[in-house]
Amino acid sequence: MLDDLALPADGGAPALAAVLARAILSGRLPAGSDFPREKDLCERFAVSRNRVRNALASLAATGLVERTAGRGSRVREVTDWHLLDxxxxxxxxxxxxxxxxxxxxxxxxxxxxxxxxxxxxxxxxxxxxxxxxxxxxxxxxxxxxxxxxxxxxxxxxxxxxxxxxxxxxxxxxxxxxxxxxxxxxxxxxxxxxxxxxxxxxxxxxxxxxxxxxxxxxxxxxxxxxxxxxxxxxxxxxxxxxxxxxxxxx
Amino acid sequence: MLDDLALPADGGAPALAAVLARAILSGRLPAGSDFPREKDLCERFAVSRNRVRNALASLAATGLVERTAGRGSRVREVTDWHLLDxxxxxxxxxxxxxxxxxxxxxxxxxxxxxxxxxxxxxxxxxxxxxxxxxxxxxxxxxxxxxxxxxxxxxxxxxxxxxxxxxxxxxxxxxxxxxxxxxxxxxxxxxxxxxxxxxxxxxxxxxxxxxxxxxxxxxxxxxxxxxxxxxxxxxxxxxxxxxxxxxxxx
DNA sequence: CCTTGTAAAATGTCTGACATTAGCTAGTAT
DNA sequence: ATACTAGCTAATGTCAGACATTTTACAAGG
Missing domain, CATH: 1.20.120.530 (GntR ligand-binding domain-like)
Structure with a gap:
């Protein structure tokens, strides 16, 4: 999952959020499905957990994913996305x-x-x-x-x-x-x-x-x-x- | 500045963001003025820098403040606020x-x-x-x-x-x-x-x-x-x- | 006057550890 | 058999400290 995604040379925190967001927006992750865990994303993109958490915070702030402690992240319904952000x-x-x-x-x-x-x-x-x-x-x-x-x-x-x-x-x-x-x-x-x-x-x-x-x-x-x-x-x-x-x- | 604000008993991360946001929304901080530094906020509310940074990230995501490395946080114009968030x-x-x-x-x-x-x-x-x-x-x-x-x-x-x-x-x-x-x-x-x-x-x-x-x-x-x-x-x-x-x- | 170098201050990032929560499993008592 | 509880596991949340990077100010020198 997300295997074919690459982080641009820049690689800043917002860049990672953009990559992850587009994985959802392009429709490859169905609503309700589990989003990869922080640890997996750290390994997959070779970045610290800090950046991953910042990126995921952006995704949560725009309503793309829902995060719950102990449970993980889950892709939300299209109707929950904040299209005006x-x-x-x-x-x-x-x-x-x-x-x-x-x-x-x-x-x-x-x-x-x-x-x-x-x-x-x-x-x-x-x-x-x-x-x-x-x-x-x-x-x-x-x-x-x-x-x-x-x-x-x-x-x-x-x-x-x-x-x-x-x-x-x-x-x-x-x-x-x-x-x-x-x-x-x-x-x-x-x-x-x-x-x-x-x-x-x-x-x-x-x-x-x-x-x-x-x-x-x-x-x-x-x-x-x-x-x-x-x-x-x-x-x-x-x-x-x-x-x-x-x-x- | 912000001396009369208190963190509710809950004190979670979103609560701190709400307190800081209302300090801006109530109009006590004019647009363009400097927002308190992270360290000061840590001492003022007796919370870790992590929580302060999360709260400030929310304020930045809603367009209430603008953050630049090395410079600090600054209150943005009303026209920049994301009223639809x-x-x-x-x-x-x-x-x-x-x-x-x-x-x-x-x-x-x-x-x-x-x-x-x-x-x-x-x-x-x-x-x-x-x-x-x-x-x-x-x-x-x-x-x-x-x-x-x-x-x-x-x-x-x-x-x-x-x-x-x-x-x-x-x-x-x-x-x-x-x-x-x-x-x-x-x-x-x-x-x-x-x-x-x-x-x-x-x-x-x-x-x-x-x-x-x-x-x-x-x-x-x-x-x-x-x-x-x-x-x-x-x-x-x-x-x-x-x-x-x-x-x- | 302009440029350049340096130091200070602020935010950004990394790391490792621990805390908290959700969900599962096994065990136990009714 | 069912329901409830204890404990385990795995995930996110939080903390603390150190370091990196950027901006700004200031001072020295051309």
Whole structure:
């Protein structure tokens, strides 16, 4: 178990946590199963028990495992994972092949939340918020060529995060963390045709413009349009019922 | 600094973290200020460095402090706090006098999110979800008398959490954690007149009924009505601009 | 003035031992 | 036969001390 995993050259404490977390997130360890003991992990990765315990503490803090003295560590249900923890976002974004169900759940959330977020942003955004959006948009436009998918995705994340930031609400702002894994999954799946990119850019521009002009209703519609574009790029069939019923995309 | 804090009789590792966290959450330590050194905390609370380090690791994981080797620990900005972390929810719910700005921010979030959540719940709720809602509602009704505020609040939390659960979305479900600190703050501030309680119950009932009847639009309106009731009980003026500046509490 | 070296202070890590808890097993009394 | 208890084992939790690493401040020298 975990035999094919390797610790990166860095090898710091967070690196070990990331390796162990991805073993769970990739789905190779079923919920309810026993997680390896501390001693085994020490031998397997040739690190001290201290580091192993720190890594396991991170996994427990994000709800990936449950630890009980004398019993051991056990993998928890997906419903217990703290998807909104920034650590979790990093781990998810680094996955080679993220669980399609998770991608779907996060997308469904964004579909139901982001129009509202855009509406709030249109009501509250100030100059700095607009500057962030403009910068991110320019970055997306300048990296629209082939071979720049990675950088394009980063600017894409920055754009959407900018919308969350512009709400000026402490809770909504925290949720921008979800964007990275969602958008990374996007570029890993879609082939990003040139015309698709052009269309996506235009839809983003309309969100930015509506926020600038303080038009909440237009911002809501524009955000929805961006997400519809995202759905087709993700290969999610619009008419298949996602987690919830009937979003007539 | 922190002289008047005491470790509860339990004294476990999480207890120490809670004490330290509340020192920050109560606002006595300004953002950017230095947090006490590990050695000082060891002496102050008469615990080993190990426990202190575990507690500080929790504070760092929730974004309350930033730790750098050789430098020390520093209190982070409110905008960096992970309000959606379950640990944070527990700490916030245990505060005697939570920061009014935080209460307002969380309320503003709920006001913008919960109608949508109720709508999704109306589309996706199954029998188990309805049973949870009915149980919670019955609990609220049975604890409507005086002197039962604490238990009433718990059932209130269970009701709203049930709505989040009923969305059957992994992300929305995580957000139910925010409810406890929000509702605890509610009962600590409002005097809960008998007629106010009666009105609140009726509004909750309409949410439950709309979810049962699969009426998304009615659920949205009913959830909004509950939150308006909450606003007056919290002493928040409904027409003042919420998410942005101006906290005339 | 800038650079560099050095020392101090703080957190990070390692090690070994012991404490505590959960679960199992065997034994015993009713 | 069942139920309860004692004890054993294995796992995580805690402690104590030493050392490593990083940051910062300060002072000497160019």
């Amino acid at each position: 920034p650590l979790m976002s990093d781990w998810l974004a680094g996955l080679e092949r993220p669980d399609p169900r998770l991608v779907r759940e996060i997308y469904a959330f964004r579909l139901s939340a982001e129009p509202q977020v855009a509406e709030l942003a249109a009501l509250a955004a100030d100059g700095r918020d607009l500057a962030r959006l403009e910068n991110a948009f320019a970055g997306m436009r300048d990296t629209a060529g082939p071979g720049l998918h990675q950088q394009h995705a980063e600017h894409d994340v920055a754009f959407h995060d900018g919308v969350y930031q512009a709400t000026h609400n402490l809770v909504w702002r925290q949720m921008g963390h979800l964007l990275r894994p969602s958008i990374i999954a996007l570029i890993q799946r879609s082939q990003h045709h040139a015309d698709s990119l052009e269309d996506s850019l235009e839809r983003h521009r309309r969100v930015m413009e509506a926020i600038r002009l303080r038009q909440p209703e237009a911002a809501r519609r524009a955000a929805l349009a961006v997400l519809e574009r995202t759905a087709t790029d993700l290969g999610l069939l619009p008419d298949s019922p996602l987690p919830t019923e009937g979003h007539p995309i | 379950p640990l944070m929810s527990d700490w916030l719910a245990g505060l005697e006098r939570p920061d009014p700005r935080l209460v307002r921010e969380i309320y503003a979030f709920r006001l913008s999110a919960e109608p949508q959540v109720a709508e999704l719940a109306a589309l996706a709720a199954d029998g188990r979800d309805l049973a949870r809602l009915e149980n919670a509602f019955a609990g609220m009704r049975d604890t409507a008398g005086p002197g039962l505020h604490q238990q009433h609040a718990e059932h209130d939390v269970a009701f709203h959490d049930g709505v989040y659960q009923a969305t059957h979305n992994l992300v929305w479900r995580q957000m139910g954690h925010l409810l406890r600190p929000s509702i605890i703050a509610l009962i600590q501030r409002s005097q809960h007149h008998a007629d106010s309680l009666e009105d609140s119950l009726e509004r909750h009932r309409r949410v439950m009924e709309a979810i049962r009847l699969r009426q998304p639009e009615a659920a949205r309106r009913a959830a909004l009505a509950v939150l308006e009731r909450t606003a007056t009980d919290l002493g928040l003026l409904p027409d003042s601009p919420l998410p942005t500046e101006g906290h005339p509490i």
